[in-house]
Amino acid sequence: MIEVEGVKVDTRHWIGGQRVSSNRTFTDVSPIDESSLGEIAAGGADEVDLAVAAAREAFPGWASMSAAERGDILRRVADGIDARREDLARVETRDNGSLLRSHRRGVMSRVAMNFRFFADYAEKLAHPDLEIRGHRERITYDPAGVTAIITPWNAPLMLATWRIGPALAAGNTVVLKPPEWAPLTASLLADIAHEAGLPAGVLNVVQGTGAEAGAPLSRHPGINRLSFTGSVPTAGIIAAAAAPNIVPLSFELGGKSPLLVFADCDLDLAVDLAVEQFDNAGQVCLGAFRMLVQDSIAAEFQARVIERARALVQGDPRDERTDVSALVSRAHFERVSGFVSRAVEDGARVALGGGPNSELGGLYYSPTILVDAKPGSEILTEEVFGPVLTVQTFADEDEGVRMANETRFGLAATLVTGSPDRAERVSARLNAGTVWVNCFFVRDLGAPFGGNGKSGIGREGGTYSFDFYCDVKNTVFSP
Numbered sequence: 264m265i266e267v268e269g270v271k272v273d274t275r276h277w278i279g280g281q282r283v284s285s286n287r288t289f290t291d292v293s294p295i296d297e298s299s300l301g302e303i304a305a306g307g308a309d310e311v312d313l314a315v316a317a318a319r320e321a322f323p324g325w326a327s328m329s330a331a332e333r334g335d336i337l338r339r340v341a342d343g344i345d346a347r348r349e350d351l352a353r354v355e356t357r358d359n360g361s362l363l364r365s366h367r368r369g370v371m372s373r374v375a376m377n378f379r380f381f382a383d384y385a386e387k388l389a390h391p392d393l394e395i396r397g398h399r400e401r402i403t404y405d406p407a408g409v410t411a412i413i414t415p416w417n418a419p420l421m422l423a424t425w426r427i428g429p430a431l432a433a434g435n436t437v438v439l440k441p442p443e444w445a446p447l448t449a450s451l452l453a454d455i456a457h458e459a460g461l462p463a464g465v466l467n468v469v470q471g472t473g474a475e476a477g478a479p480l481s482r483h484p485g486i487n488r489l490s491f492t493g494s495v496p497t498a499g500i501i502a503a504a505a506a507p508n509i510v511p512l513s514f515e516l517g518g519k520s521p522l523l524v525f526a527d528c529d530l531d532l533a534v535d536l537a538v539e540q541f542d543n544a545g546q547v548c549l550g551a552f553r554m555l556v557q558d559s560i561a562a563e564f565q566a567r568v569i570e571r572a573r574a575l576v577q578g579d580p581r582d583e584r585t586d587v588s589a590l591v592s593r594a595h596f597e598r599v600s601g602f603v604s605r606a607v608e609d610g611a612r613v614a615l616g617g618g619p620n621s622e623l624g625g626l627y628y629s630p631t632i633l634v635d636a637k638p639g640s641e642i643l644t645e646e647v648f649g650p651v652l653t654v655q656t657f658a659d660e661d662e663g664v665r666m667a668n669e670t671r672f673g674l675a676a677t678l679v680t681g682s683p684d685r686a687e688r689v690s691a692r693l694n695a696g697t698v699w700v701n702c703f704f705v706r707d708l709g710a711p712f713g714g715n716g717k718s719g720i721g722r723e724g725g726t727y728s729f730d731f732y733c734d735v736k737n738t739v740f741s742p
């Protein structure tokens with residue numbers, strides 16, 4: 264047990280309704296000051312075996328409950344999250360450096376919503392019967408079994424519960440492998456779920472690194488679904504590991520999304536949307552980091568974005584005034600720095616930032632804007648996952664759309680225009696799972712979410728989640 268921001272957090276796994284230790288541990292480091300928060304149990308194949316066995320044992324009981332009975336428990340989990348919102352917010356901020364004010368203003372209520380929404384949805388989930396030559400066909404959503412869930416550090420609790428909520432509501436049991444860079448709130452979630460009456464073994468948490476705990480989970484023959492949120496290279500490894508067991512996969516991966524700004528736009532809005540991309544220090548999969556601006560307004564747009572970005576307050580994420588915090592780890596800091604140095608060597612010009620924040624030191628990387636990067640260069644094509652925006656210009660709609668679609672990813676795209684006709688035309692041509700028109704980040708939990716190309720496999724949200732977490736069955740009755 265450790266104490267973080269005044270909150271007690273159990274550093275062991277949660278398996279079969281009990282805390283389980285490991286012989287080995289890993290150190291959890293806070294990005295705020297690179298201090299150690301404590302030693303966390305480092306699981307491996309043995310702990311994964313235990314957790315999958317516990318989830319398999321709990322499955323028949325949980326699956327045989329009605330959606331309404333499961334829903335009652337899951338809504339109590341949501342209530343428990345709401346009751347401990349401030350604890351969760353403080354611990355997550357300390358653990359991964361995300362802004363405390365973001366958690367207070369919405370992230371943690373969304374975490375509770377991930378349980379409430381899918382619990383309610385499962386109760387109403389129904390497909391109308393079909394008729395063929397006098398036969399009646401009934402479509403039902405049966406629980407699939409054990410769901411393995413592997414998640415990243417940038418929004419650990421939100422991204423984990425976005426998968427856990429529907430998986431449990433569908434009647435599946437879960438083994439979660441949280442990120443080693445931000446493992447703590449998953450442990451608090453296990454406490455909350457237990458206190459809410461979630462039966463033993465329905466939700467299991469195995470802590471550990473990707474190589475030691477994630478790998479044995481993804482190749483485990485006892486899992487029936489695998490949900491992964493993370494990077495493309497890891498996704499490839501996981502897909503190969505899961506392939507021999509023919510386990511259905513849901514992948515939410517990286518992005519390199521465009522912010523497409525047309526000359527007919529509301530420039531204030533465009534500038535707001537651009538500056539918003541520095542949120543979470545740019546460690547956001549959906550971030551629209553490639554700014555594509557129509558020639559005639561490019562100079563003014565760029566000048567205003569730079570002016571606003573320069574005024575952002577960088578610092579300790581626990582301070583409500585902070586706009587931009589630190590990067591999650593030393594390794595990630597070096598990775599982001601490397602991207603910017605290579606871009607500059609490759610001809611890009613630094614219009615803002617371009618290096619560590621010299622006053623703050625540590626893992627604080629200054630908000631950075633790069634211009635004149637070479638078409639096709641690394642900085643325009645690879646995901647940086649840091650506070651680094653690029654600006655490119657285009658002449659007309661066709662060129663703007665072409666540049667926006669010049670990516671192997673396809674997670675999201677944002678376009679800013681004052682013309683409803685252009686909004687219709689351009690959004691239809693953009694290659695992205697989500698297109699935002701004159702807005703950003705707004706999304707109902709019932710809407711499909713996922714990416715095209717290298718940004719992922721499949722969609723989740725609403726019925727799409729149940730399509731994945733369930734064995735959808737068709738029963739045909741003779742006349």
Ligand code: NAD
Binds near residue numbers: 417549
């Ligand atoms: P990552 O791929 O390094 O790690 C993600 C998870 O996979 C961690 O829990 C890690 O321990 C585990 N893992 C690592 N190697 C593994 C292996 N061999 N086998 C099994 N599991 C393994 O990603 P990250 O650095 O934690 O997160 C950043 C990435 O996540 C970015 O690419 C970002 O775009 C993406 N992301 C996507 C979404 C989305 O919804 N599309 C949301 C957030 C983040």
